[in-house]
Each structure stands twice: as structure tokens, then as C-alpha cells.
Amino acid sequence: xxxxxxxxxxxxxxxxxxxxxxxxxxxxxxxxxxxxxxxxxxxxxxxxxxxxxxxxxxxxxxxxxxxxxxxxxxxxxxxxxxxxxxxxxxxxxxxxxxxxxxxxxxxxxxxxxxxxxxxxxxxxxxxxxxxxxxxxxxxxxxxxxxxxxxxxxxxxxxxxxxxxxxxxxxxxxxxxxxxxxxxxxxxxxxxxxxxxxxxxxxxxxxxxxxxxxxxxxxxxxxxxxxxxxxxxxxxxxxxxxxxxxxxxxxxxxxxxxxxxxxxxxxxxxxxxxxxxxxxxxxxxxxxxxxxxxxxxxxxxxxxxxxxxxxxxxxxxxxxxxxxxxxxxxxxxxxxxxxxxxxxxxxxxxxxxxxxxxxxxxxxxxxxxxxxxxxxxxxxxxxxxxxxxxxxxxxxxxxxxxxxxxxxxxxxxxxxxxxxxxxxxxxxxxxxxxxxxxxxxxxxxxxxxxxxxxxxxxxxxxxxxxxxxxxxxxxxxxxxxxxxxxxxxxxxxxxxxxxxxxxxxxxxxxxxxxxxxxxxxxxxxxxxxxxxxxxxxxxxxxxxxxxxxxxxxxxxxxxxxxxxxxxxxxxxxxxxxxxxxxxxxxxxxxxxxxxxxxxxxxxxxxxxxxxxxxxxxxxxxxxxxxxxxxxxx
Amino acid sequence: xxxxxxxxxxxxxxxxxxxxxxxxxxxxxxxxxxxxxxxxxxxxxxxxxx
Numbered sequence: 001x002x003x004x005x006x007x008x009x010x011x012x013x014x015x016x017x018x019x020x021x022x023x024x025x026x027x028x029x030x031x032x033x034x035x036x037x038x039x040x041x042x043x044x045x046x047x048x049x050x051x052x053x054x055x056x057x058x059x060x061x062x063x064x065x066x067x068x069x070x071x072x073x074x075x076x077x078x079x080x081x082x083x084x085x086x087x088x089x090x091x092x093x094x095x096x097x098x099x100x101x102x103x104x105x106x107x108x109x110x111x112x113x114x115x116x117x118x119x120x121x122x123x124x125x126x127x128x129x130x131x132x133x134x135x136x137x138x139x140x141x142x143x144x145x146x147x148x149x150x151x152x153x154x155x156x157x158x159x160x161x162x163x164x165x166x167x168x169x170x171x172x173x174x175x176x177x178x179x180x181x182x183x184x185x186x187x188x189x190x191x192x193x194x195x196x197x198x199x200x201x202x203x204x205x206x207x208x209x210x211x212x213x214x215x216x217x218x219x220x221x222x223x224x225x226x227x228x229x230x231x232x233x234x235x236x237x238x239x240x241x242x243x244x245x246x247x248x249x250x251x252x253x254x255x256x257x258x259x260x261x262x263x264x265x266x267x268x269x270x271x272x273x274x275x276x277x278x279x280x281x282x283x284x285x286x287x288x289x290x291x292x293x294x295x296x297x298x299x300x301x302x303x304x305x306x307x308x309x310x311x312x313x314x315x316x317x318x319x320x321x322x323x324x325x326x327x328x329x330x331x332x333x334x335x336x337x338x339x340x341x342x343x344x345x346x347x348x349x350x351x352x353x354x355x356x357x358x359x360x361x362x363x364x365x366x367x368x369x370x371x372x373x374x375x376x377x378x379x380x381x382x383x384x385x386x387x388x389x390x391x392x393x394x395x396x397x398x399x400x401x402x403x404x405x406x407x408x409x410x411x412x413x414x415x416x417x418x419x420x421x422x423x424x425x426x427x428x429x430x431x432x433x434x435x436x437x438x439x440x441x442x443x444x445x446x447x448x449x450x451x452x453x454x455x456x457x458x459x460x461x462x463x464x465x466x467x468x469x470x471x472x473x474x475x476x477x478x479x480x481x482x483x484x485x486x487x488x489x490x491x492x493x494x495x496x497x498x499x500x501x502x503x504x505x506x507x508x509x510x511x512x513x514x515x516x517x518x519x520x521x522x523x524x525x526x527x528x529x530x531x532x533x534x535x536x537x538x539x540x541x542x543x544x545x546x547x548x549x550x551x552x553x554x555x556x557x558x559x560x561x562x563x564x565x566x567x568x569x570x571x572x573x574x575x576x577x578x579x580x581x582x583x584x585x586x587x588x589x590x591x592x593x594x595x596x597x598x599x600x601x602x603x604x605x606x607x608x609x610x611x612x613x614x615x616x617x618x619x620x621x622x623x624x625x626x627x628x629x630x631x632x
Numbered sequence: 633x634x635x636x637x638x639x640x641x642x643x644x645x646x647x648x649x650x651x652x653x654x655x656x657x658x659x660x661x662x663x664x665x666x667x668x669x670x671x672x673x674x675x676x677x678x679x680x681x682x
Contacts, residue, residue, distance in 0.1 A: 282634035
């Protein structure tokens with residue numbers, strides 16, 4: 001089989017990622033906002049007897065090699081020299097998209113033009129004469145609608161069979177390149193030269209568009225009408241908060257929590273009972289029964305209980321992303337972000353932090369200035385990631401059963417507020433470089449593609465499931481061992497175990513916070529390894545404690561035992577203090593490793609771990625002591 | 633006997649889990665791969681780079 005290397009390039013938000021997904025069948029982030037692609041991605045497929053590799057390059061508006069995305073694109077195209085470069089254009093906005101095209105042509109890179117988003121162009125009354133465009137530029141042109149499989153397969157057929165050597169830049173293109181070359185040799189200053197070249201490019205584009213594009217002027221104004229409300233200066237922020245609140249209600253009250261409760265009942269009831277009975281009938285040793293029931297089921301099961309919440313929350317966020325609303329969030333929050341020295345663009349990585357801090361930290365690469373990037377990396381872990389969510393959900397359900405959604409929402413808001421405050425403080429002290437401006441493109445509102453939304457939801461939830469089966473499983477066994485053994489061997493009293501010793505040492509830090517029990521101290525330690533471990537640790541420690549203390553009540557579900565054990569260990573205020581601390585303290589080791597990798601510095605990793613622990617300790621102390629002073 | 637069999641099964645699972653964690657650490661991978669990182673799979677994850 002012969003091979004074919006294809007590169008997809010184009011402006012952000014032109015549907016490259018959707019085309020890439022459809023071509024390769026691979027799953028990746030498909031955002032409906034600019035700048036989603038921050039690095040190159042490769043997928044593979046076979047078609048018409050050829051092995052095809054497809055590279056999805058970052059979306060860029062130009063290739064001046066000023067931003068990391070632009071540098072990646074131009075370096076790849078010039079150095080790797082793929083067999084075919086497909087330039088994906090938004091047909092409804094050709095003027096802007098052709099700027100990148102003409103720059104690539106100036107570099108001598110042969111292109112296949114893909115006029116994507118034909119459906120939206122037609123809705124706006126825009127018609128592109130593809131034959132004339134192809135002839136004007138001297139390159140093959142194909143029309144697609146990214147979400148149509150037939151359309152994508154047409155593109156696949158075209159680029160598999162196209163022989164680029166047959167195509168040569170048109171006379172018009174060659175003349176433009178010659179004029180640019182003349183300007184470069186004219187001895188103008190750098191700034192004047194750049195200005196002249198830009199003028200030349202736009203003159204060329206205007207000419208091409210005038211020849212090949214007609215606008216009927218009957219376009220849909222739906223997005224503008226929706227934006228008049230959702231992106232309006234007065235209503236945007238309140239509606240954004242209402243939208244977030246609705247997401248939390250759906251997750252924690254209406255859909256996610258009932259599913260989580262049902263799963264909790266199943267794991268804590270029939271599953272635990274069936275396993276216990278089976279182990280007893282097999283005459284398995286007591287310690288092994290304890291390891292399986294209290295350690296593995298208590299630990300892993302305690303974390304799995306929250307899977308429905310994770311999936312429902314991520315589904316809602318992916319759905320909103322798919323509608324185009326998330327791009328508006330950057331616009332809406334820009335004034336606030338500017339007050340803390342960032343731009344609205346910084347909201348994108350921060351929003352990722354609600355899923356997992358690791359990709360959010362990596363996503364900060366898309367930010368333009370070093371100050372924005374470093375600030376974003378250091379404040380993102382304050383947000384409530386998917387792994388912290390079970391901690392919040394567990395404590396809220398136990399101590400605030402009637403207001404669980406509101407309490408969790410408040411913790412999310414606390415994370416956002418702390419991230420903003422930290423950004424302001426870091427911007428005023430550590431990073432004093434001038435902030436940057438950013439160009440924001442608002443895509444039209446769309447009904448999200450459900451396949452994409454579901455794939456994204458699965459991708460986000462999948463990591464949680466893998467962690468439950470690996471690190472949480474291993475941690476559960478380790479915690480069970482540490483909780484049941486000491487230097488004298490196996491112990492009946494967990495208070496005398498290794499874990500109690502470690503937890504007791506850590507708990508000394510929290511004597512003014514109301515949660516200075518060794519169990520809470522142990523959970524804080526394991527939470528640094530993986531935040532989900534806080535819940536699994538609680539599950540093992542409190543579940544085991546109750547079972548051994550009240551053997552006659554062992555038929556109660558593990559969840560109930562855990563709750564009753566925890567309920568006596570925390571007061572309402574100390575529970576709130578523990579939630580606040582868990583929300584804000586040191587990121588997990590994976591996030592710390594990513595900070596090290598992204599900043600290239602052990603110093604910044606250590607700084608992140610230390611300052612977040614200090615902030616969490618302080619805020620949690622203020623909340624607990626403040627609550628007590630107020631009589632709670 | 634059942635205790636030993638279950639012990640062996642748990643040990644095997646523990647070994648697999650530990651190997652997964654070790655490989656993640658050694659290769660700089662993470663289980664959030666695919667989670668809004670723009671990676672299509674671990675094979676093309678920009679973070680994993682494998």
C-alpha cells in the first residue's frame with residue numbers, strides 16, 4: 001500500500017477538528033470556540049488502497065510565527081513537507097480565512113482548499129463559485145459540511161485521488177507573490193514593510209472575493225438575536241450565573257444525584273451483601289473479607305458512586321460548549337478578567353479546570369503572554385475538578401441534605417473567587433509584565449452534534465473510571481493495609497495503625513480548623529496523591545470503624561455506616577472547613593507534575609504546592625473560626 | 633484455599649494497577665488523557681507524546 005501524509009490547516013473554529021474526527025474516527029476535543037487546538041494531532045486511516053496519516057494542525061489566523069500555534073504550523077509545513085495540505089476555510093467568512101491561505105501560498109506551499117461550513121454560508125445567503133475560485137488561485141477546491149459524513153467522504157475521495165503536481169499557482173497568485181518579493185527587496189523599514197505587505201494581501205483577497213463570492217443578503221440573524229440577550233452588557237453575567245446554576249441543579253438535584261443514590265444503594269446494599277455472603281460461604285479468612293469488602297468495595301465503590309454526577313456534569317458542559325455559548329463566556333468575563341490582569345481568553349483554560357487541572361494547565365499554552373500563562377497555571381488548581389466533586393457532593397449530601405446543590409455551587413464559586421484573587425495578587429507581585437490583548441471570534445450558535453457531545457462526555461469520564469480501577473484501587477488496598485497494620489502486625493484497633501500515626505501527625509495542623517481527627521489527616525495526605533482518594537479513604541476508615549464497633553449492625557449499607565461514622569466526626573462548621581480546605585489545597589501529584597513540565601521549573605511546582613496549601617489552611621481557618629464566632 | 637486464590641487475584645490486579653501507575657509516571661502520561669487536552673488517544677496525546 002502506498003502512503004499519503006495529509007495536514008489539515010486553517011483558522012480556528014472552521015471545523016478542522018470535526019473533519020479530523022470524522023476522517024480518523026478518533027476522539028478529541030472539538031470546541032466551539034477559537035484556539036481549541038493547541039498542538040498537532042495525528043490520526044490514521046486507509047482509503048482506496050492507501051495508508052493515510054492525517055495531522056490536525058492548530059488553528060491560526062496567520063503564520064507570522066509570533067504565537068506558539070503559528071510557529072507549530074509554519075515549522076511543520078516547511079520542515080515536514082506533507083504530501084497534501086488541506087486548508088479548511090469557513091465559507092461564511094472567506095475574507096478573513098483567505099489571509100492564511102495567501103500567506104501559505106507565498107511560502108510556496110501547495111494547497112487543497114476545503115470550503116467548509118457550506119450549510120452556514122447558505123443560511124447567510126453566501127454563494128461561492130468554487131470552480132472560479134479554483135481557477136483564480138490555481139488549486140483544487142472542494143465543498144464540505146463538517147457534520148455531514150457524505151461530505152467528509154467526498155473530501156476523502158478528493159484528497160486521496162488528487163495529484164497536487166498537476167496544479168500550479170495561477171497567474172494572479174504568481175503576480176501577487178512577485179509584488180510581495182519586490183516589497184521585501186525595497187529597503188522599507190520592518191514596520192512599513194509589514195504594513196505594505198498586509199495591504200497587498202488584503203487587496204488580493206478583496207479582488208478574489210469580488211470575483212468568486214456573491215451575497216444574497218438573506219442571512220439568518222438568529223445568533224445576533226440570541227447574543228442581544230446572552231451577550232448583552234447588562235444581562236450576560238447574570239444569565240451566565242443562571243446557566244451555571246441550572247447545570248448544578250441538573251447535576252446535583254434532578255438527574256445526577258438520583259442516579260448516584262441508586263448506584264450507592266446498589267454498591268452499599270445488594271453488591272456488598274452478595275460479596276460478603278459469597279466470601280463467607282467460601283470460608284475466606286476474615287482479614288481477606290475485610291480487605292475485599294471494606295478495602296476494595298469501600299474504597300473503589302465509594303468513588304464509583306460519583307460516576308453519574310461526573311458524567312452528567314460533563315455532558316452539560318460539553319453541550320454548552322457545542323452550542324457556541326462557551327465562546328461567549330470569554331467575551332462576558334473579559335472585563336472581569338482584565339481587572340485581574342488577564343484577558344477573556346484566559347477563561348478557556350480555566351473552564352477546562354472544572355474537568356481536570358492537568359489539561360487546563362496544558363491549555364494555558366494557548367495564552368499569548370508569559371504572564372497570562374504562568375498566572376493561569378498557578379491559579380487553575382483552585383477550581384473544582386472532577387476529582388474534587390465527590391468530596392463536595394459527599395459532605396454536602398451528609399451535612400446539607402436539603403441544600404446540597406447550593407452548597408456544592410458555593411464551593412465552585414469559592415474556587416473561582418480564589419482563582420481570581422490569586423491571579424490579582426500574582427499579577428501585582430510576582431508577574432508584573434503588561435497584560436495582552438486578544439482577538440475573539442464568536443461562532444454562530446448551533447445545535448450541538450450529539451455524537452460529539454457524547455464522545456466528549458465519555459472522554460472526560462473515562463479518565464475517572466480508569467483512575468478508579470488503577471490508582472484508587474491501589475490506594476484503597478494501601479489505605480486498608482496502613483489502616484489495619486502496625487509494627488506489631490495486624491491490629492484490631494485502627495487507632496493504633498500506621499495510618500492513624502500518619503493521620504495524627506497531619507491532623508496537628510488542623511487543631512484550629514475543627515477537623516483534627518487522624519482520619520481527616522489521613523484523607524488530606526492521600527488526597528495529595530489523587531483527590532478521589534479523600535472519599536475512598538473516608539469510605540474505608542469510617543466504614544471499617546462502624547462495622548467493627550457494631551457488628552450486629554453490619555447488615556446496614558456501607559454508605560450508611562460511612563455517613564454515620566463521619567457524621568459524628570464532623571460538626572457542620574468543621575465539615576464546611578474541610579470542604580473549603582479540600583477545595584483549595586495542594587494539587588494532586590499529576591497536576592504538580594504537569595506544572596513542573598509546563599513551567600520547566602521545580603521552583604514553580606514547589607511554589608504551587610506550598611502556596612495553595614497555605615491559602616487553603618488560612619481560608620479554612622477563617623471560615624471555621626468565623627462561623628463559630630457567628631454562632632454556627 | 634479460597635483465601636489464597638482471592639489473594640492471588642487481588643495481587644495480580646494490584647500488580648497491573650501498580651504497573652499502570654508506574655508507566656504513567658515513567659512516560660509522563662496521565663489518565664486524564666483525552667479529557668479536554670485535544671488528544672485523540674494516548675497514542676496522539678501531545679502531553680504523552682507517544
